[in-house]
Amino acid sequence: MDKNNANAMLLRLNKQDQISALQSIGFTVVNENTPASDIAKYIRWAGGLLDLSLATLRIEDGRQVFFTASEWNSMSANNRSKYIRIGIRLRAECRQFIIAKSDCIDAGGAKTFKWGGYGIDIRGLKNYGNGNQGLYDTFDGKENTDVIIETLAGVRDSLGTVGAPAAEAARAYRGCTLESDGIEDTTVWNLSAQGELMLMAKYKLQINELITSMFGSQNIITTDWYWSSIEYDSASAWGVYMSGGGVAAGNKTSAGRVRPVSAIDSLSL
Numbered sequence: 470m471d472k473n474n475a476n477a478m479l480l481r482l483n484k485q486d487q488i489s490a491l492q493s494i495g496f497t498v499v500n501e502n503t504p505a506s507d508i509a510k511y512i513r514w515a516g517g518l519l520d521l522s523l524a525t526l527r528i529e530d531g532r533q534v535f536f537t538a539s540e541w542n543s544m545s546a547n548n549r550s551k552y553i554r555i556g557i558r559l560r561a562e563c564r565q566f567i568i569a570k571s572d573c574i575d576a577g578g579a580k581t582f583k584w585g586g587y588g589i590d591i592r593g594l595k596n597y598g599n600g601n602q603g604l605y606d607t608f609d610g611k612e613n614t615d616v617i618i619e620t621l622a623g624v625r626d627s628l629g630t631v632g633a634p635a636a637e638a639a640r641a642y643r644g645c646t647l648e649s650d651g652i653e654d655t656t657v658w659n660l661s662a663q664g665e666l667m668l669m670a671k672y673k674l675q676i677n678e679l680i681t682s683m684f685g686s687q688n689i690i691t692t693d694w695y696w697s698s699i700e701y702d703s704a705s706a707w708g709v710y711m712s713g714g715g716v717a718a719g720n721k722t723s724a725g726r727v728r729p730v731s732a733i734d735s736l737s738l
Contacts, residue, residue: 522538
């Protein structure tokens with residue numbers, strides 16, 4: 470069902486039916502004690518973009534804390550200094566995850582990476598080749614990244630690429646460092662699944678507006694090709710052209726950008 474149609478349908482139902490429908494699509498925390506105002510937010514979350522917020526780490530204990538732009542901008546400089554900004558939390562279409570504050574850059578300053586593993590069909594990683602049914606519903610970037618790195622660690626593919634450069638860059642990403650920021654980023658960063666990339670492309674304008682205000686325009690999601698953690702086959706993997714959200718399979722030896730994401734399992738406000 471189209472997300473907008475689902476949203477409209479949920480609005481027409483009475484509260485008990487709304488609760489049942491929301492639970493059936495993953496919002497299991499919703500129950501008869503959930504305030505009507507929160508149910509309205511869950512309905513908006515189910516059908517489109519609920520919100521974007523600044524993702525931070527609290528220096529005191531390393532805990533993830535999220536702020537709206539207005540909340541962050543109203544804080545004193547002293548209160549802001551208690552948090553390290555690491556990215557943007559997106560809550561949309563029954564999903565939520567953190568988008569890193571910048572693309573990956575290697576030690577030499579390169580901003581693009583090969584996928585790696587050319588000619589290797591990675592066991593445990595589902596291929597979405599011809600027909601690609603279910604491709605846009607893939608949100609398991611963490612599991613994919615784990616499998617890719619484990620399978621290709623130290624392996625030289627038939628065209629000479631060693632390991633899994635894109636996945637390894639995503640996993641090694643850090644939003645802050647102990648030396649410069651007073652806290653170590655222990656966030657588990659992953660190579661985005663295709664569904665995560667698609668949501669980033671769909672809401673790129675809003676994401677980039679918040680990124681610009683929080684991190685500067687040099688950190689926006691560009692119009693370039695971004696790798697996903699999804700294979701097409703042994704020679705190709707899926708990605709997205711962020712210029713217009715175009716989806717295609719690219720040769721694993723091609724260079725693409727990497728924007729790490731971090732999973733948030735809970736679907737609660």
